[in-house]
Amino acid sequence: MSSEKIRADSYFRFCLDKKMMTFAKEMTVLQQANQLLVIMKRAEKAQLLQWVVRDLGDAAPGIESNPDVCGGSPCIVRTRIPVWVLEQARRLGTCEADLLRCYPSLRAEDLTNAWAYVRSHQAEIEQQIRENEED
Numbered sequence: 001m002s003s004e005k006i007r008a009d010s011y012f013r014f015c016l017d018k019k020m021m022t023f024a025k026e027m028t029v030l031q032q033a034n035q036l037l038v039i040m041k042r043a044e045k046a047q048l049l050q051w052v053v054r055d056l057g058d059a060a061p062g063i064e065s066n067p068d069v070c071g072g073s074p075c076i077v078r079t080r081i082p083v084w085v086l087e088q089a090r091r092l093g094t095c096e097a098d099l100l101r102c103y104p105s106l107r108a109e110d111l112t113n114a115w116a117y118v119r120s121h122q123a124e125i126e127q128q129i130r131e132n133e134e135d
Contacts (some may be wrong), residue, residue, distance in 0.1 A: 062113035
């Protein structure tokens with residue numbers, strides 16, 4: 001692919017993104033989602049669907065609570081990393097890339113599972129953060 005073709009493609013994407021941002025202000029969330037679906041690849045749609053199903057369900061794949069591990073706090077499977085620790089780090093501005101670097105046993109999917117768990121168990125996570133801030 002020539003460099004001119006690549007530049008033209010990049011410019012087209014920039015213009016499309018700018019146009020989408022302008023229209024986004026005038027559209028509802030569902031309308032925006034519909035617009036994004038049109039330009040998404042099949043694999044991206046499949047990933048989005050997985051996130052929606054997880055968010056709607058109360059299941060917490062990849063998260064487990066064991067009374068003998070971390071005081072029973074929900075943790076990422078295969079680790080002793082409590083979900084509340086990851087959420088508190090995120091609130092303090094730690095990006096996902098840094099979390100993955102700091103915790104080499106974590107995978108990106110683990111963070112997706114943790115954020116879904118936080119959304120569906122907000123009160124529990126808030127309480128755990130408060131309790132551990134007092135220590």
